[in-house]
Amino acid sequence: MHIVCCVKQVPDTTQVKIDPETNTLIRSGVESICNPYDLVAAEVAVQLTERYGGKVTVISMGPPQAESALRECLALGAKEAILLSDRAFAGADTLATSYTLSQTISRIAAVNPVHLVICGKQAIDGDTAQTGPGIATRLGYSQFTYVSEVVSVDVENNTIKVKREIEGGSELIEGTLPALLTVELGLGIPRYASLPELARALRQDIEVWGAGEIGALPERLGLRGSPTSVHRIFAPPVREGGRVFDSTENTERAIEDFVEVFFEKESPLLEHLLSQDKG
Amino acid sequence: MKETFDVAIVGAGPAGVSAACILADAGIKTIVFERGEYPGAKNMSGGVVYGHDLAQIIPDYVDHKCPIERNIIESRIWYLSKEGGYSFGYRDSIFAAERKHNAFTVLRAKFDRWYAEQARKKGALIVPSTVAVDLLRNDKGGVVGVVTGREDGEVRAKVTLLADGINSPLAARAGFRVEPKPEEVALAVKEVIELPSEVIEQRFGVSNGDGVTIEILGEITGGMDGIATVYTNRNSLSLAIGANLADFATSKLRPYELLEAFKQHPLVVPLISGGQPREYIAHWLPEGGYDTIPALYGDGYLIAGDSAMMFNAMHREGSNLAMASGRMAAEAIIEAIGRGDCSRKGLANYGKRLAESYVLKDLKKYRRFGRFRYRHKEIFNEIPALASLAGREMLTVNGVSKKQKQKMIVKEVRRKMSILRIARLLWHSWRAVR
Numbered sequence: 001m002h003i004v005c006c007v008k009q010v011p012d013t014t015q016v017k018i019d020p021e022t023n024t025l026i027r028s029g030v031e032s033i034c035n036p037y038d039l040v041a042a043e044v045a046v047q048l049t050e051r052y053g054g055k056v057t058v059i060s061m062g063p064p065q066a067e068s069a070l071r072e073c074l075a076l077g078a079k080e081a082i083l084l085s086d087r088a089f090a091g092a093d094t095l096a097t098s099y100t101l102s103q104t105i106s107r108i109a110a111v112n113p114v115h116l117v118i119c120g121k122q123a124i125d126g127d128t129a130q131t132g133p134g135i136a137t138r139l140g141y142s143q144f145t146y147v148s149e150v151v152s153v154d155v156e157n158n159t160i161k162v163k164r165e166i167e168g169g170s171e172l173i174e175g176t177l178p179a180l181l182t183v184e185l186g187l188g189i190p191r192y193a194s195l196p197e198l199a200r201a202l203r204q205d206i207e208v209w210g211a212g213e214i215g216a217l218p219e220r221l222g223l224r225g226s227p228t229s230v231h232r233i234f235a236p237p238v239r240e241g242g243r244v245f246d247s248t249e250n251t252e253r254a255i256e257d258f259v260e261v262f263f264e265k266e267s268p269l270l271e272h273l274l275s276q277d278k279g
Numbered sequence: 280m281k282e283t284f285d286v287a288i289v290g291a292g293p294a295g296v297s298a299a300c301i302l303a304d305a306g307i308k309t310i311v312f313e314r315g316e317y318p319g320a321k322n323m324s325g326g327v328v329y330g331h332d333l334a335q336i337i338p339d340y341v342d343h344k345c346p347i348e349r350n351i352i353e354s355r356i357w358y359l360s361k362e363g364g365y366s367f368g369y370r371d372s373i374f375a376a377e378r379k380h381n382a383f384t385v386l387r388a389k390f391d392r393w394y395a396e397q398a399r400k401k402g403a404l405i406v407p408s409t410v411a412v413d414l415l416r417n418d419k420g421g422v423v424g425v426v427t428g429r430e431d432g433e434v435r436a437k438v439t440l441l442a443d444g445i446n447s448p449l450a451a452r453a454g455f456r457v458e459p460k461p462e463e464v465a466l467a468v469k470e471v472i473e474l475p476s477e478v479i480e481q482r483f484g485v486s487n488g489d490g491v492t493i494e495i496l497g498e499i500t501g502g503m504d505g506i507a508t509v510y511t512n513r514n515s516l517s518l519a520i521g522a523n524l525a526d527f528a529t530s531k532l533r534p535y536e537l538l539e540a541f542k543q544h545p546l547v548v549p550l551i552s553g554g555q556p557r558e559y560i561a562h563w564l565p566e567g568g569y570d571t572i573p574a575l576y577g578d579g580y581l582i583a584g585d586s587a588m589m590f591n592a593m594h595r596e597g598s599n600l601a602m603a604s605g606r607m608a609a610e611a612i613i614e615a616i617g618r619g620d621c622s623r624k625g626l627a628n629y630g631k632r633l634a635e636s637y638v639l640k641d642l643k644k645y646r647r648f649g650r651f652r653y654r655h656k657e658i659f660n661e662i663p664a665l666a667s668l669a670g671r672e673m674l675t676v677n678g679v680s681k682k683q684k685q686k687m688i689v690k691e692v693r694r695k696m697s698i699l700r701i702a703r704l705l706w707h708s709w710r711a712v713r
């Protein structure tokens with residue numbers, strides 16, 4: 001089985017702050033990391049090849065430094081890595097990105113047929129969760145989003161069975177290969193690579209592909225191929241805490257206040273509770 | 280792991296990476312272990328690096344985009360009391376021209392990463408996020424490799440270089456180094472304060488990416504044997520303050536309290552006002568000097584840099600000693616491997632090279648300096664206070680005759696310090712630096 005994983009290098013959002021005056025991201029001094037969801041995707045892909053045989057190819061679109069995200073995936077056990085780096089790719093939104101990645105995957109598949117594409121559920125810097133579905137749609141693959149368990153893959157019969165999260169529960173669904181999965185964090189824990197695997201990952205050559213290698217149409221790449229424009233970035237207003245009824249001084253008073261406010265504000269809820277009690 | 284290496288290096292700081300560069304250039308198969316996520320991630324950010332020692336390893340470091348923050352053209356020394364103090368400085372245009380990059384500031388997180396990348400390009404294998412937990416020994420006690428915390432993580436090598444910094448439990452556990460005593464290490468805290476480049480250039484009277492360093496002694500360390508520094512980076516200032524660990528233990532002062540008080544000092548406030556604190560970090564420094572240097576090599580191993588306690592407290596030099604000792608270790612290793620003898624005897628040229636170089640000569644010259652400061656706490660108490668009194672009184676114009684003032688000052692000095700104590704201080708200070 002041949003699995004392609006799409007990974008992205010993102011700023012460590014636990015460190016990114018928003019400048020309250022200019023409403024722009026303060027990225028200076030912020031480290032880049034491999035998107036945590038994508039690391040899980042790579043781990044899951046490697047586990048599947050351990051279960052069913054085959055190999056994993058990781059791809060990433062980004063600047064030359066994105067190489068380090070690819071090496072992290074190689075250390076987990078991916079066998080090949082391709083970096084998509086070209087000035088023409090810069091400034092891509094999810095539309096242009098999914099176009100670029102799907103072109104790449106079809107090129108890869110032309111040489112070595114692809115059974116599965118696995119992406120993280122979303123990237124922590126944009127949280128859009130659009131790239132995976134965009135790729136599946138363009139390639140005509142079946143798509144399974146928010147996958148929480150890969151139950152089985154049957155390459156002979158071209159089928160896959162997965163569990164996915166839906167509101168209020170989960171569903172078990174089966175579909176045909178080739179397929180694209182986007183995965184939840186809980187699906188796997190990226191392993192702490194053994195020393196020989198890490199050494200291999202650090203030394204392996206990483207191919208770099210540009211627009212030419214993937215046979216892409218220039219007008220659909222990068223900024224030119226991106227209809228989305230960022231209007232404004234802002235920090236959500238800080239939530240104010242609820243009212244505090246301080247009972248340290250005067251307990252009776254605090255309870256009285258509470259009951260009064262509660263009856264006034266939450267009367268529908270109370271009515272509902274009382275009516276249920278009757279029934 | 281099955282694969283073996285000629286040389287295993289523990290630590291991708293200035294010492295380890297310098298060695299890796301020289302070894303890789305000579306075609307020696309080298310692996311470097313770094314516990315940080317990337318080289319520099321765990322290191323004290325901000326500091327002065329010296330062009331001379333770097334150029335001996337990477338002559339064209341500027342062309343290779345070395346992340347230089349500011350080229351230092353002026354060194355200031357401040358001697359402060361609580362309320363004021365003296366400021367001396369030396370600036371020379373030669374440091375902006377022929378001797379450019381004699382000293383320059385770097386942010387260690389960036390610099391160490393860049394430096395390790397140069398070693399990688401030369402062919403060394405740099406392995407981050409990997410802790411060396413032990414050394415592999417043969418039945419005669421010789422070192423034959425490194426044990427890391429990863430699965431299948433034992434690596435055999437002909438020679439192992441310990442370049443793991445001051446906090447080197449590895450060397451201590453192996454019995455190569457005695458655990459330093461509290462009075463032989465200093466604890467320093469550092470804060471990087473962000474300011475626009477123009478503001479820094481205006482406040483320090485520099486331009487074109489030039490910069491200034493300030494070394495500060497006096498009452499700011501709360502009577503402890505310590506020092507503070509202010510270094511200019513491109514768009515930040517690195518403030519650091521530290522003191523002898525034994526003094527911290529007796530004074531019960533906390534490092535961050537010291538830093539906060541330092542930031543409130545009237546001479547410091549105007550330099551940092553309006554700045555945004557960006558990072559805060561604490562680190563040890565080897566202060567024991569020459570007499571605490573361990574045996575520098577043995578069967579199959581060598582020790583370099585901070586791990587070997589190579590730090591010149593008098594001149595605040597450490598990174599250069601680390602680079603120079605790493606380079607000399609590599610040179611000795613190349614010879615030893617060439618002769619096929621990596622025993623203690625085969626590696627002995629390391630000791631010889633160091634002894635002949637400025638590294639051990641300087642450390643020897645100042646071998647009494649640490650103890651001198653540690654014993655003469657008046658340098659950090661009475662003297663700065665008295666010096667400030669003298670400065671303040673002599674500068675105040677209030678109708679009192681200068682002779683009268685002088686008398687008052689001398690009386691105050693005599694009240695605080697006996698003649699014998701002053702004589703002893705002068706004698707010891709002379710012995711400490713001659």
Ligand SMILES: Cc1cc2nc3c(=O)[nH]c(=O)nc-3n(C[C@H](O)[C@H](O)[C@H](O)COP(=O)(O)OP(=O)(O)OC[C@H]3O[C@@H](n4cnc5c(N)ncnc54)[C@H](O)[C@@H]3O)c2cc1C
Pocket residue numbers: 289290291292293294295312313314315318319321322323325326327328409410411412442443444445446447449467468469519521562563564583584585586589590595596597598599601
């Ligand atoms: C506040 C402060 C200010 C300073 N200012 C200056 C200055 O201005 N100029 C100057 O020249 N010097 C300065 N120094 C000293 C200088 O930083 C050191 O002397 C220098 O960094 C020593 O280099 P090194 O390579 O020996 O050790 P380090 O730089 O400490 O590098 C050791 C490396 O080994 C890694 N490591 C440790 N243990 C392990 C392990 N078990 N496994 C894997 N990796 C490990 C560490 O993560 C680290 O990256 C300063 C120090 C401090 C604390």
